[in-house]
Amino acid sequence: MSDYKLPDFIRARKRGASYQAPIIRDALKLNDVQKSLGRDLFYHVITYGCQANVRDGEVISGILEAMQYTHTELLQEADIIILNTCAIRENAEKRVLGEIGFLQNYKRLKPSLVLGVCGCMAQEEVVVQKILKSYPVVDLIFGTHNLFELPQMIEKILVNNQKAVSVYSYQGSIFEDMPSVRSLPHKASVMIMDGCDKFCTYCIVPYTRGQQRSRLAEDVIKEVVQRKQQGYKEVTLLGQNVNAYGKDLENNGDFGYLLRKVAETGIERIRFTTSHPWDFTEEMVSAIADYDNIMPYVHLPLQSGNDEVLRRMGRRYTSRQYRELFDSLKNRIPDVAISTDIIVGFPGETEEQFLDTLAMVEYCKYDNAYSFVFSPRPGTPAAKMEDNESEEVKKQRLYRLNERLDFYSKANNEKWVGKTVKVLVDGPSKNNPEIYSGYSPQQKLVNFKLKAAEVGDIIDVRITEARKNSLNGEQV
Ligand code: SF4
Numbered sequence: 001m002s003d004y005k006l007p008d009f010i011r012a013r014k015r016g017a018s019y020q021a022p023i024i025r026d027a028l029k030l031n032d033v034q035k036s037l038g039r040d041l042f043y044h045v046i047t048y049g050c051q052a053n054v055r056d057g058e059v060i061s062g063i064l065e066a067m068q069y070t071h072t073e074l075l076q077e078a079d080i081i082i083l084n085t086c087a088i089r090e091n092a093e094k095r096v097l098g099e100i101g102f103l104q105n106y107k108r109l110k111p112s113l114v115l116g117v118c119g120c121m122a123q124e125e126v127v128v129q130k131i132l133k134s135y136p137v138v139d140l141i142f143g144t145h146n147l148f149e150l151p152q153m154i155e156k157i158l159v160n161n162q163k164a165v166s167v168y169s170y171q172g173s174i175f176e177d178m179p180s181v182r183s184l185p186h187k188a189s190v191m192i193m194d195g196c197d198k199f200c201t202y203c204i205v206p207y208t209r210g211q212q213r214s215r216l217a218e219d220v221i222k223e224v225v226q227r228k229q230q231g232y233k234e235v236t237l238l239g240q241n242v243n244a245y246g247k248d249l250e251n252n253g254d255f256g257y258l259l260r261k262v263a264e265t266g267i268e269r270i271r272f273t274t275s276h277p278w279d280f281t282e283e284m285v286s287a288i289a290d291y292d293n294i295m296p297y298v299h300l301p302l303q304s305g306n307d308e309v310l311r312r313m314g315r316r317y318t319s320r321q322y323r324e325l326f327d328s329l330k331n332r333i334p335d336v337a338i339s340t341d342i343i344v345g346f347p348g349e350t351e352e353q354f355l356d357t358l359a360m361v362e363y364c365k366y367d368n369a370y371s372f373v374f375s376p377r378p379g380t381p382a383a384k385m386e387d388n389e390s391e392e393v394k395k396q397r398l399y400r401l402n403e404r405l406d407f408y409s410k411a412n413n414e415k416w417v418g419k420t421v422k423v424l425v426d427g428p429s430k431n432n433p434e435i436y437s438g439y440s441p442q443q444k445l446v447n448f449k450l451k452a453a454e455v456g457d458i459i460d461v462r463i464t465e466a467r468k469n470s471l472n473g474e475q476v
Contacts, residue, residue: 004132004163004165004166005165005166005167005168006125006128006129006165006167007122007123007124007125007128007143007167007168007169008125008169009124009125009169009207009379011169011170012123012169012170012206012207012208012210013206013207014170014171015171015197015211016171016211019171019211019248020248020249021171021172021173021174021211021213021248022173022174023173023174023176023215023216023219024148024173024174024175024176025176025177026176026177027148027175027176027177027178028063028066028148028151028178028179030066030067030151031151031155033155033159034067034151034152034154034155035066035067035068036067036068037067037068037151037154037155037158037159038064038065038067038068038069038070038079038080038154039068041068041069041070041079041080042069042070042071042072042074042077042078042079042080043061043064043069043070043071043072043078043079043080043081043082044071044072044073044074044075044078044080044081044082045057045060045061045064045081045082045084046081046082046083046084046099047084047119048083048084048085048086048092048095048096048119049084049085049086049088049092049119049120050086050088050274051189051236051238051273052191052194052209052238052239052240053084053085053086053119053120054183054189055180055189055191055238056084056118056119056144056147057084057183058180058181058182058183058189059147059178059179059180060082060084060118060147060150061180061181062178062179062180062181063147063148063150063151063178063179064080064150065179065181066151066179067151067154071181075103075106076106076109076110078106078113079110079112079113079114080113080114080115080116080154081103081106081113081114081115081116082116082117082118082140083096083099083100083103083115083116083117083118083119084118084119085117085118085119085120085121085122086119086120086121087119087120087121087123087124087127087204087208087377088120088203088204088205088375088377089372089375089377090375090376090377091375092121093121093127096117096121097130097135100115100117100131100135100137100138101135103115103137104135104137107137114139114140114154114157114158115137115138115139115140116138116139116140116141116142117131117138117140117141118140118141118142118143118144118147119143119144120144120204120205120208120209122141122142122143122144122167123143123144123167123169123207123208123209124204124207124208124378124379125379126378126379128141128165128167132165138163139157139163139164140153140154140157140163140164140165141164141165141166141167142164142165142166142167143166143167143168143169143208144172144194144208144209144210145167145168145170145172145173145210146166146167146168147175147178148175148178149166152164153166169207170210171195171210171211171213172194172195172209172210172211172213173213174194174213174214174215176215176219184426185231185232185455185456186231186232186233186234186424186426186455186456187232187233187234187235187236187424187426188227188232188234188235188236189235189236189238190220190223190224190227190235190236190237190238191215191238191239192214192215192220192237192238192239192242192245192255192258193212193213193214193215193239193240193241193242193244193245194209194210194212194213194239194240195209195210195211195212195213195240196209196212196240196241196244197211197212197244198241198244198276198278198314198316199314200303200313200314200315201312201313201314201380201381201382201385202313202343202346202374202376202377202380202382202383203377203380204377204379204380205240207379207380209240211248212240212241212244212247212248213248214239214245214246214247214248214249214252216249216252217246217252217253217257217258217261220237220258220262221261221262221265224262224265224267225265227267228265228266228267231456232267233267233268233269233424233456233458234267234268234269234270234271234424235262235267235269235270235271236270236271236272236273237258237259237262237270237271237272237273238272238273239274240274241274241275241276241279242255242272242273242274242275243255243275243276243278243279243280243281243284244276244279245258246258247279254281254283254284255272255279255284256281256283256284256286256287259272259284259287259288259291259294260287260290260291263287263290263291263293263294266293267293268293268424268458269293269295269424269441269458270291270293270294270295271295271297271443273299274299274301275298275299275300275301276301277300277301277302277315277317277321277322277325278315278316278317280300280325282328285325285328285329285332285333286332288329288333288336289332289333295441295442295443296333296334296335296336296337296441296442297336297337297338297339297367297441297442297443298329298333298336298337298338298339299338299339299340299341300322300325300326300329300338300339300340301340301341301342302322302340302341302342302357302360302364303315303341303342303343304342304343304346304349304353304356304357305319305356305357305358305359305360305361306319306349306352306353306354306356306357307319307356308353309346309348309349309353309356309357312346312347312348312382312385313343313346313382314381319356319360322360323360323363323364326338326363326364335441335442336442337367337368337412337442337443337444338364338366338367339366339367339368339369339370339443340364340366340368340369340370341369341370341371341372342357342361342369342370342371342372342401342405343371343372343373343374344357344371344372344373344374344394344397344398344401345373345374345389345391345393345394345397345398346374346382347374347376347382347385347386347387347389348385348386348387348388348389349374349389354397354401357401358400358401358404361401361404361405361408362404365408365411365412366405366408366409366412367408367409367412367442367443367444368409368443368469369405369409371398371401371402371405372398373391373394373395373397373398374387374394406468409468409469410466410467410468413444413466413467413468413470413471414466416440416444416463416466416471417463417464417465417466417471418462418463419462419463420460420461420462420463420476421440421441421442421444421446421460421461421463421471421473422440422441422458422459422460422461423438423439423440423446423448423458423459423460423461423473424438424439424456424457424458425438425450425453425454425455425456425457425458425459426438426439426455427455429447434449435447435448435449435450436448436449436450436453437470438459438461440461440471444470444471445469445470445471446461446463446470446471446472446473447470447471447472447473448461448472448473448474448475449474449475450475451475452475453475459475459476460475460476461473461474461475461476462474462476
């Protein structure tokens, strides 16, 4: 057990004002053993959570394929299964622990199966201790900072027959040129930054993903150009707080600058997520408005409509400032769609404070929203705040909130009936292979019967029907 590297939240919280993250190019170095360790073996990666995690899952797959592993969809065929986890809510953690319990059965049938856990949960001290104590079937634990160590760790397991546990709690580096297996042929995620320094009081991300570190603009642009040359139609610029992009770099430019430069590559569609209202400048609004290939869709987390709750959440903006930004986006970007995240039942939230959130929903009439009951994350300040409200009251608030959110999702979708929208074709719908689906510029899911088009084409669809979460239409 002595050579385990375990996570540590006190170290994870440290921030250096003058910290400049090292850029590590070609970090993946395989020795001769590692280059063929996966020959004739199969891998399966299960990813939970946000798009940054999905992107990490693509890199993990790329590393495994560099070791000659072959992907399989069948769990019973896999020789290594990696759970790429999310820590944002307690539920997500419970699901992963349940999944490990379930996967024990495969390990019983095939003792050589390597079972790995990585991602944000692996960055949490309590979780790693729990896995080590209660789930001895797990052979491999690594964190968000050291994907590049995966080959060494697998070698340790397969060649030396030892468990491999290596999680770093530090500010982090930037890794360029990592191999990856892209999940889609026409839409690509491009990480522009990792980590976060905002420390919203309920959020675990700054502890699990490290200090904010932006990639150089020239590296991001190079990657977008490559994707365009490879035939990708859409890129999504990813970061925990994209609007803070570049604040940790000198002579690089901010997110508004990056948006313009990416737009000038001429790639057909650009999206970005997630935005923090506090870092969202008027120049960024202008950049979105100025380019047709920056899609008119912004995810703008509100979290609460009450100033006192926002202050205790550490969000740094007031409801008035949020509304001004919202108005600016609506006024300057034609037909912009705006979605949001809302937490109800934050510790100490009163009925009146909750009503302020409802009032904000009535004002913003969001196109879409992700709403949750507050979930305390151990180690964060909000987890220690006094919370006297019952779960029943919180659930009632969520129910009341969701009623209004659903009403506005449907009402916003109804505005599109009779109009023709441009849809980037994703492929057959999950529920009906005869129906295809894709997304409009406003990030509306559109289902339609395909006449003549292929995955990755951008086609015209006339909308005939609006539902709460999607639109139905006919290819024109
Ligand atoms: S800005 Fe987002 S990722 Fe960063 S601490 Fe706040 S909620 Fe978490």
